[in-house]
Amino acid sequence: MIIPKLAFRNMLGAGAKTWLNAVVLSMAFVAIIWSQGLYIGIDAEVSRAMIEAECGGGQYWVEGYDPFDPFTIQDAHRPLTGPLRTLVEKGQATPFLIVQGTIYPGGRIVPVLLKGIDPGQKLLSIPSSVLKTADNELPALIGARMSATSGLKKGDTVTVRWRDAKGTFDAKDLQIVEVMRTTVQSIDSGQIWLPLQTLQEMAGMPSEATIVVTEKNYGPAVPIPGWTFKNLDYLLDDIKSVIQAKTIGSSILYSILLFLAMLAIFNTQLLSIWRRRKEIGTMMALGFSRGKVIRLFTLEGALNGVLAALVGAVYGIPLLAYTATHGLGLPADQIDSFGIAISEKLYPTYSGALVIGTTILVFSITTIVSFMPTRKIAKLKPTDALRGKLT
Amino acid sequence: MENSILIKTVDLTKVYPMGGQSITALDSVSLTFRKGEFAGLVGPSGSGKTTLLNILGSLDAPTKGSAEVLGEKVETLSHKKAAALRNRHIGFIFQTFNLLPVYTAYENVEFPLLLLGLPPAARKKAVMDALDWVHLADRAKSRPNQLSGGQCQRVAIARAVVKKPSLILADEPTANLDAENSHHILHTMEDINRELRSTFIFATHDEKVIGHLRRKIVLVDGKVAKDEVIKAA
Incomplete structure (x- = not known):
């Protein structure tokens, strides 16, 4: 000492x-x-x-889907069957359908991703319940960044054009029912959220999805043919x-x-x-x-x-x-x-x-x-x- | 035991290399010191006084010959064993006091006892006794820069004697002191020599110190020129 x-x-x-x-x-x-x-x-x-907003407990992606390759999106849809359907029905997962589209705000052409989400889902913090509407209008939810870049505000109507599963182009007016504030850019920029079933009908892809988001702490992941599970390590990498x-x-x-x-x-x-x-x-x-x-x-x-x-x-x-x-x-x-x-x-x-x-x-x-x-x-x-x- | 041999040197030689040449500081010095001696190595600068003192204190090793100090052969001691010998049995008093500047007088005197691992109570008593011997108990809390040269040397003496060593080596202890302080310090060392029966060996050319010696060993060019008993114990 x-x-x-x-x-x-x-x-x-x-x-x-x-x-x-x-x-x-x-x-x-x-x-x-x-x-x-x-x-x-x-x-x-x-x-x-x-x-909370996007990844949940991991995601099942349709095989071949690559969010960074726009050419893969057109074919990235598949019917929900078997274990995936069960997960969704039990409320342990929620599906997204992703379709490429174009909007024409103020005479401009803006390419967007149309994302179908179940308005009743509770797994993610996206305020999808605003898409529950009795109106005939096509309700749409966008983020503040999308609002800023497109100039669209709550209550605005804009024409959206998309291509369905058979390659046919169609167009319709949608109405912005809510502009959400979120820190997560990947659910905001360049995206328009629509009711899932409506988008499935618009695209001619009934009961189909591109991504299925599982609930938090989901696991171990069950292998499902035609789908690839992406865990949080991958999604947050x-x-x-x-x-x-x-x-x-x-x-x-x-x-x-x-x-x-x-x-x-x-x-x-x-x-x-x-x-x-x-x-x-x-x-x-x-x-x-x-x-x-x-x-x-x-x-x-x-x-x-x-x-x-x-x-x-x-x-x-x-x-x-x-x-x-x-x-x-x-x-x-x-x-x-x-x-x-x-x-x-x-x-x-x-x-x-x-x-x-x-x-x-x-x-x-x-x-x-x-x-x-x-x-x-x-x-x-x-x-x-x-x-x-x-x- | 009174006259037992404490130190014995036989043909002690120390050669220092200096550039391409060598300088012989000690040349075949054979001496014996007994318990309780009050002896001095006297001679001009460069005569080998400090070199001999350093070897006797196991701070240095001879080039040739042998030096047996308290039963230990200095030339064969490892650094660790030499340190242990100094710690247990040898006290040093230096010309420039060599007090540890950030410590108080008390802490300086306590230092050798800390190394010995003495318990706090025994340490405190020994330190206060040592400071009493040198009449500095009232300055125990002073740092070296708050003490005069004479007081610093008295603290150094207290530090050297606090562990009651068998051997105390003093290298020009009065060189930096005035006559009055030198006189006082030499008396103090004589008292301690009488009381503790410690052997004192000085290296000096100060006449004041020489006047107090009981044995005078004159060194010239590293050789013993004269070894005489001046006073009886």
Whole structure:
């Protein structure tokens, strides 16, 4: 216990230098936890929004359907049979039918995806119940982004043109019955939601669907001929890749901070060994072995990490707690530029694993950086050290 | 045990390489020191006083010959064993005091006892006793920069004697002190020598110190030129 005790005394005895190192290191400490927590929070929020609005517990896709290949959509429909029909009837899944179409708002031609959804479905957060209407009009639901790009508003009527299963073009007027606000762009941009049965009739695809969304926590997936199950790992992969890319981007910032802190500690250690060489000699004369001196100096440096954690806790805990509860506001016009389903407020998530992991990382790096300069001591002769020489 | 041999050197030689040449700091020094001696290595600068003191303190190893200190052959000691020998049995007093600057006088004196692993109560008593011997108990909480040179050297003496070592090695202990402080410190060391029966060996060319020695060993160019008992114990 003597070495920790002496290291603590020496560290506090070093005064301003110790505090300066601790403050710089604490900034890196807090920055790592804050930025990682922010991206963990975004990941959790985006995943939750995607699951609630679009993915459910996974999706069955008609074989050959590829959302990124428009040429596959025309043939991507199939009758619901067997286990899929049972799932839908039990309310454990809801089908979508996807048909390509064109609308003509204000004399412009706008290609869209017509998506049929069951107005009675409760699995997804899409407000499909607005599509239950007794009117003869064709009710349609669009998102705010679609509204902005097409200029369509609630109550507007627009002509829609589509091609049915036999390749015949047809057209009809639809009426926007609701404009929904959603953070999930993939259920909004370029899409018009129609009652499923109506779209099936329009397209000549009775009881058919392109996608069947299962309820949350669905599984294990039953293999169904003609359909491919896409689990959440697959469906959220793109989003997670985007978040990972942004996480790496942010890590550059805190890596620089961490590097500066480590440079300061390395430099302090090096100077400390140079300045205190007589002290090292004295310690050796009093009975400290070289190994003990090395351990003492390494621990002194490593204690910077402990002090940084304490200093960081003083301002970091209130700061992180505030952002976790009140969120971080984003300018409304920049939300879509992220390319992922984030809301106007981001709520960072700070887990125990994140804090412990960051602490271990900072302590490990600090200890290594503190140890490196002490290797000089291993070569130091006590007589040289007492004379103030550093061999 | 009163006259038991504490240190025995036989043909002790130390050669330092210096560029392409070598300098002989000690040349076949054979000496014996007994328990309770108050002896001094005297001679001009470069005569090998400090080199001999360093070897006797197991801080350095001889190039040739042997130095047996408290039953341990210095030339064969590992770094760890040498450190243990110094820790348990040898006290050092340096010309420039060499107090640890961030520690108080109390903590400086306590340092060797921490290494020995003494329990806190025993440690506290020993530190306060040592500070009492050097009349600095009231400055226990002062840091070295709050003490005068004489007071610093008295703290260094307390640190050297606190573990009641068999051997105390003092390298020019009065070189940075005025006459009054030197006189006071030498009296303190004489008192401790009488009370603890520790062997004191000085390296000095200060006449004030030489006047207090009971045995004087004159070194010239690394050789023993004279070894004489000045006063009886």
